[in-house]
Amino acid sequence: xxxxTQTPRYLIKTRGQQVTLSCSPIxxxxxxxxxxxxxxxxxxxxFEYFSETQRxxxxxxxxxxxxxFSNSRSEMNVSTLxxxxxxxxxxxxxxxxxxxNTIYFGEGSWLTVV
Amino acid sequence: QQQVKQSxxxxxxxxxxxxxxxxxxxxxxxDYFPWYQQFPGKGPxxxxxxxxxxxxxxxxxxxxxxxxxxxxxSLHIMDSQPGxxxxxxxxxxxxxxxxxxxxxGSGTQLTVxx
Numbered sequence: 001x002x003x004x005t006q007t008p009r010y011l012i013k014t015r016g017q018q019v020t021l022s023c024s025p026i027x028x029x030x031x032x033x034x035x036x037x038x039x040x041x042x043x044x045x046x047f048e049y050f051s052e053t054q055r056x057x058x059x060x061x062x063x064x065x066x067x068x069f070s071n072s073r074s075e076m077n078v079s080t081l082x083x084x085x086x087x088x089x090x091x092x093x094x095x096x097x098x099x100x101n102t103i104y105f106g107e108g109s110w111l112t113v114v
Numbered sequence: 115q116q117q118v119k120q121s122x123x124x125x126x127x128x129x130x131x132x133x134x135x136x137x138x139x140x141x142x143x144x145d146y147f148p149w150y151q152q153f154p155g156k157g158p159x160x161x162x163x164x165x166x167x168x169x170x171x172x173x174x175x176x177x178x179x180x181x182x183x184x185x186x187x188s189l190h191i192m193d194s195q196p197g198x199x200x201x202x203x204x205x206x207x208x209x210x211x212x213x214x215x216x217x218x219g220s221g222t223q224l225t226v227x228x
Binding site for chain 2: 004031033035042043044045048050055056058090092097098100102103104105106107108
C-alpha cells in the first residue's frame with residue numbers, strides 16, 4: 001500500500017514568488033492535513049481538509065492556502081514568498097477525522113526561499 | 115492552552131539503556147496522544163499512540179505511560195539501540211465539531227551510543 005506522496009520533494013524559490021505543493025493521500029484516506037516544520041518553530045498545523053472542505057486552519061497568514069479535490073488529493077499554495085517560509089512542508093492523511101484514525105505523514109517538500 | 119510541552123530537548127543514552135521522554139498538556143479536550151519518530155530527511159512516522167482512558171500501552175520496546183490527572187504522558191524506550199537515534203515528537207489530538215488538529219511537542223533528539 002503506497003504511503004502519502006508529496007511532490008516536489010525539493011524546490012528553491014525566490015522571495016515574492018508563489019509555490020504550489022501537492023499531496024496524494026493513502027488510498028481510501030479522506031482527511032488531509034498540512035504542517036510546517038522549521039528548526040525554530042517545530043511542527044505547526046497549517047490546515048485540514050475533509051471531503052473537499054477546509055475543516056480547520058492554523059495560525060498562518062492568508063498567503064497560505066490549500067484545497068482538496070474529489071479524489072482526496074490536496075494542494076497547498078503559498079503566495080508572495082518570504083524568507084521565513086523556508087521550511088519542510090508535511091502532508092498527512094487519515095481515513096477519517098475521528099480521534100481513532102491514525103495520521104500518517106509523507107516525506108515532505110523542502111522549500112527554500114532565497 | 116493548546117501547547118504540549120516536551121522534555122528533555124536532547125537525550126543521550128547508552129545502548130541497552132532506557133530512554134524516557136516526557137510531555138505535559140493543559141487542554142483537557144485532547145483525546146488522542148500519538149508519538150512520532152523522525153529520522154533526518156524523513157517525515158514523522160507513527161510509533162505508538164494512546165487514548166486518555168488507558169494508563170499504559172506497550173508495543174515491543176516502546177511504552178506510553180499516561181497520567182490523566184497530572185495531564186502528563188511519557189514514552190519509554192527499553193533496551194535502547196543505536197538505530198533508535200532520531201527525533202521524537204509527542205502530540206495531542208483535538209477533534210471539535212468537524213475540525214481536527216494535532217498539536218506537537220517541540221521534539222527530543224535521542225542519541226543512543228553504541
